[in-house]
Amino acid sequence: MAVPNSKETLKQYCLRALGKPVIEINVDDDQVDDRIDEAVQYFSQYHYDGVERMYMKYQITADDITRARSDETVGTGTEGSVSNTFKNQQNYIVMPSSVLSVMGIFNFNDKSNLNMFDIRYQMRLNDLYDFSSTSVIHYEMTMRHLDFLDHILIGEKPISFNMHNNRLYIGMDWQNDVAAGEYIIIECYRKLDPTTYTDIYDDMYLKRYTTALIKQQWGANLSKFQGVQMLGGVSMNGEQIYTQALDEKNKLEVEIRDTFESPIAYMVG
DSSP, X not given: OOOOOSHHHHHHHHHHHTTTTTSOOOOOHHHHHHHHHHHHHHHHHHOGGGEEEEEEEEEOOHHHHHHHHHHHTSSOSSHHHHHHHHXXXXXXXXXXXXXXXXXXXXXXXXXXXXXXXXXXXHHHHHHOSOTTTSOSHHHHHHHHHHHHHHHHHTOOOOEEEETTTTEEEEOSOTTTSOOTTOEEEEEEEEEOOTTTSGGGGGOHHHHHHHHHHHHHXXXXXXXXXXXXXXXXXXXXXXXXXXXXXXXXXXXXXXXXXXXXXXXXXXXXX
């Protein structure tokens, strides 16, 4: 059996599963391609193997800061101008179209450069000079407390992201909080590209779901000729094929939501 590793091989696999070449599958090639694209999109949306959690870096440019500065000075004075300022804000980062959800961004505070007056430096100097005789529990609890205070007193940068406009809005002072050349680390979920990770086409669920969609399309095509007699007295029964495919599709969609869907929290952001 040929293992599907491309869109074309998946197409042929699904058509063979429906009976080709023993019987004729009355579905146009473009319709098959559409159903495969639909199945891959659904797979990426709900199957945990269709996405990956990753960290993307973005380098702030002078244009980003200049653009944000110019937008903040637009329309100050009238109520209508304030509305236009809100609509024209461009304090965003353009994200790749493959990103489905943004979980958060790393804080901009540079915690790697410590000086002798930093509390973390003093703790490491005085309390952790010897790991073999000193417990790290107190140090861990203190660091958690400092992180909590940092979260309460400073807070996190509010973000807003929608996968359909591919823009990550960051609510911050772009002139003072960041500088050109600095990096922002973005925690996000990205859908896998099947043209790069071709093993997706061999996923058992994707093969079953794609076959059900093509079968439903086949039944929809044949239902237009319901009751037409063919040579030998055979009549088409597209409605039955459509009903069977719809039932298979509904069961598979329930299965993916109950078994393979990632926690709903990953879509927040």
